[in-house]
Amino acid sequence: MVLTVTAPGKVILFGEHAVCFGKEAIATAIDRKTTVEIDCQSESDCVCLNLIDLVYHVKWPLQQLSKIKLESLIDSVEGDGDGDNQKIGYYNDEIGKLLHEIVLTGINCANNGDIKNDIASKNDVILSAIESCKSFLFLYLSMASSYLEAGKLIPMAVSLSSNITVGSGLGSSSAFSVSLSGALLKCFKGSQPDNELINKWAFQSERQFHGKPSGIDNNIAVAGGTLMFKDNSIFYANSMRLTKIVLVDTKVKRNTKTLVSKTISRRQMFPETINNVMDAIGDISRKAWKYLNGDDSFDFKTMVEMNQCLLNCLGAGHSAIDQVLAIAKKHGFQGKLTGAGGGGTVIIFVEDTPEKSEEDLLYDLNCGEFKAQTININCPGISFQ
Ligand SMILES: Nc1ncnc2c1ncn2[C@@H]1O[C@H](COP(=O)(O)OP(=O)(O)O)[C@@H](O)[C@H]1O
Numbered sequence: 001m002v003l004t005v006t007a008p009g010k011v012i013l014f015g016e017h018a019v020c021f022g023k024e025a026i027a028t029a030i031d032r033k034t035t036v037e038i039d040c041q042s043e044s045d046c047v048c049l050n051l052i053d054l055v056y057h058v059k060w061p062l063q064q065l066s067k068i069k070l071e072s073l074i075d076s077v078e079g080d081g082d083g084d085n086q087k088i089g090y091y092n093d094e095i096g097k098l099l100h101e102i103v104l105t106g107i108n109c110a111n112n113g114d115i116k117n118d119i120a121s122k123n124d125v126i127l128s129a130i131e132s133c134k135s136f137l138f139l140y141l142s143m144a145s146s147y148l149e150a151g152k153l154i155p156m157a158v159s160l161s162s163n164i165t166v167g168s169g170l171g172s173s174s175a176f177s178v179s180l181s182g183a184l185l186k187c188f189k190g191s192q193p194d195n196e197l198i199n200k201w202a203f204q205s206e207r208q209f210h211g212k213p214s215g216i217d218n219n220i221a222v223a224g225g226t227l228m229f230k231d232n233s234i235f236y237a238n239s240m241r242l243t244k245i246v247l248v249d250t251k252v253k254r255n256t257k258t259l260v261s262k263t264i265s266r267r268q269m270f271p272e273t274i275n276n277v278m279d280a281i282g283d284i285s286r287k288a289w290k291y292l293n294g295d296d297s298f299d300f301k302t303m304v305e306m307n308q309c310l311l312n313c314l315g316a317g318h319s320a321i322d323q324v325l326a327i328a329k330k331h332g333f334q335g336k337l338t339g340a341g342g343g344g345t346v347i348i349f350v351e352d353t354p355e356k357s358e359e360d361l362l363y364d365l366n367c368g369e370f371k372a373q374t375i376n377i378n379c380p381g382i383s384f385q
């Protein structure tokens with residue numbers, strides 16, 4: 001029997017980066033998703049992971065994995081929201097180093113080769129796949145320790161694919177972490193896990209990818225819809241006045257962890273200045289939240305423009321983002337970067353505008369090196385099939 005679980009990507013409408021420092025941010029789920037399929041009745045003596053988008057297929061013999069002292073992966077014990085006390089894996093740098101060693105015990109299924117050689121190639125896509133393998137093994141091994149009898153592991157074949165552009169600010173890592181956490185929990189527990197439990201595990205996997213995630217990305221991928229997030233408090237929209245958005249892929253690759261570290265070092269250099277910028281972003285998010293819920297007191301386009309300027313102050317801008325925004329402005333539209341910035345994706349707000357202007361905008365953007373498309377937002381969260 002194959003178990004299928006999907007989780008959506010997201011766009012952050014307001015408040016990225018500032019949300020890592022306890023300010024408000026607003027995120028909405030998009031109609032792009034990651035799909036995980038697990039065959040947990042697999043007869044093999046391995047755990048196989050097929051990362052279809054990264055063309056990376058790897059397997060780990062259970063005999064190798066069973067040598068690992070699994071207790072070392074579990075650092076904290078928490079209630080799981082189902083009432084009974086279950087252990088939650090807790091990611092830290094030490095575990096990161098151990099996971100790196102465990103990944104190396106795998107075999108590349110394409111050439112029966114050694115993972116060490118793959119890492120030595122320094123190919124960006126392969127290095128990305130290795131990070132994904134680390135999150136996968138973290139979830140698989142710590143869940144085995146938490147839910148199975150001591151020393152027991154189960155064979156499985158896991159495949160993962162997505163129509164979210166990887167590494168472009170659309171939350172591909174959180175869709176990965178949430179869909180995989182949901183699917184693995186169902187395999188290990190034998191019943192559908194609740195959203196709170198999925199969220200806790202997915203957040204730990206996000207820590208493997210990002211170091212210091214705010215938690216907004218995994219929350220929106222689990223819950224779907226549109227939400228405002230601040231310091232782990234979540235507010236859901238009563239009504240959401242936006243239904244669609246234009247996504248523009250600048251084709252500039254960036255890495256969330258690097259961009260978040262850049263903001264942190266700017267804050268260390270200019271603490272008062274950057275704290276004021278963060279406060280200002282939080283204030284815009286609160287006002288934009290009112291707008292999205294039907295209050296017309298504040299001009300939406302001005303809030304979008306101000307948020308973008310403040311993100312530039314944090315160092316999250318890029319010349320490709322500026323080019324996209326200039327094209328949007330020429331057509332009378334306002335937009336901003338979304339996610340960590342530094343390239344990645346730009347969002348342009350096109351609600352309630354004539355269809356012809358939106359078509360002209362898309363045409364102009366798609367003529368050059370960018371890729372633009374209109375997508376639906378406020379979409380459903382994790383889904384078990
Ligand atoms: N479909 C996928 N298959 C394999 N790994 C993925 C996939 N989607 C995301 N990832 C992992 O997440 C990383 C991207 O995370 P990040 O830099 O935060 O970008 P994003 O803004 O898209 O979340 C990738 O480098 C990869 O390790």
Ligand SMILES: C[C@@](O)(CCOP(=O)(O)O)CC(=O)O
Pocket residue numbers: 012015016017018019020168169170171172173210212213214215216217256260338339340341
């Ligand atoms: C910059 C940040 O606010 C959003 C990052 O989003 P993404 O990984 O670029 O999709 C970081 C975070 O919230 O953890």
